[in-house]
Amino acid sequence: MKRLIFTTAIILLFTNICFGQSWLSRITGVDVNLNNGTVSIKPPDVTAIPPMLQNLPKDVGQTLLNPAAPILASAIRFSKGQAQNRGTQPIPQNIKQQLSKYFPQHILESTSWTTANGISIDGMLKNWLNQEGAVTLDNVICFSSVELTTNVELWAHELTHVLQYDQMGVETFAFVYSTNWNSLEGQANENASRIIQNINSYNQGNTQSWTYNIASTVGQTQLTWENVNKQAKLSIPPTDCIWVNNQNNTTGNKCPCSILVTGVIMKRISDGFVTTMPCNEPTCLFPAGQSGPLLSPPGFIITGVTAAHQY
Numbered sequence: 001m002k003r004l005i006f007t008t009a010i011i012l013l014f015t016n017i018c019f020g021q022s023w024l025s026r027i028t029g030v031d032v033n034l035n036n037g038t039v040s041i042k043p044p045d046v047t048a049i050p051p052m053l054q055n056l057p058k059d060v061g062q063t064l065l066n067p068a069a070p071i072l073a074s075a076i077r078f079s080k081g082q083a084q085n086r087g088t089q090p091i092p093q094n095i096k097q098q099l100s101k102y103f104p105q106h107i108l109e110s111t112s113w114t115t116a117n118g119i120s121i122d123g124m125l126k127n128w129l130n131q132e133g134a135v136t137l138d139n140v141i142c143f144s145s146v147e148l149t150t151n152v153e154l155w156a157h158e159l160t161h162v163l164q165y166d167q168m169g170v171e172t173f174a175f176v177y178s179t180n181w182n183s184l185e186g187q188a189n190e191n192a193s194r195i196i197q198n199i200n201s202y203n204q205g206n207t208q209s210w211t212y213n214i215a216s217t218v219g220q221t222q223l224t225w226e227n228v229n230k231q232a233k234l235s236i237p238p239t240d241c242i243w244v245n246n247q248n249n250t251t252g253n254k255c256p257c258s259i260l261v262t263g264v265i266m267k268r269i270s271d272g273f274v275t276t277m278p279c280n281e282p283t284c285l286f287p288a289g290q291s292g293p294l295l296s297p298p299g300f301i302i303t304g305v306t307a308a309h310q311y
């Protein structure tokens, strides 16, 4: 019995890992396949948003409906601006040469670096810097010390983050990082360690054990926050946003976007008869986060609503 439970747990864990990798691979376009020994980089796929949402708690997923980008995105842009004002340098030639087979050309050309000294890096980004010795702000890599800029594996790791930004855009990157940072870190670790293995094997005279496949269309499209918003609206039911509290006769919209309540579902207390009354007053449009009184007709209790997203 114990063994069965153990096996089931392993299978569940395995399924989770596979599932997690599949949405991340699709949204970043970066697919590190350990079994096949291949890495492929394709344009990002916005339809990976629904499976990503399934992996998140409902309230966290609903933040993806917000037309305003995550706060972390502003922090990334702000710190990047400071780094650029201080002056950045291109990737050292010998590093670029070693990594030229593993990253698209435009990534190696557009990335620059500096040290993190004197740049205000807060919260989550500070943790990132402390843990890795470098933090990637879109296409600017800030190293905690100049000595670390000779570390090829660290470059490969941070350049994977540059690629993730390039594919997803700063806003979507910030969302995924603030809700599921370990998925992006896992991908960067995996890609970097495979690159180093491949370089070492090649330097020892072996033929290349890993295949890198970079689609020629990579770099031409980037996910926008607007696209991601739209995709989230397709997968998050608008009725999930509206809450109804019959105890204290209040109702509201817990989502960060407007919701149009199209109908009110009511149950007659005497016999349980259920009916939906169309809602077409101006008050049927619930702005983001709004709450207010709930008015039930005499003898009825409101049990729910029908609703629609605003596009």
Ligand SMILES: [Zn+2]
Pocket (backbone or CB within 6 Å): 132, 157, 161, 185, 188
């Ligand atoms: Zn990292």
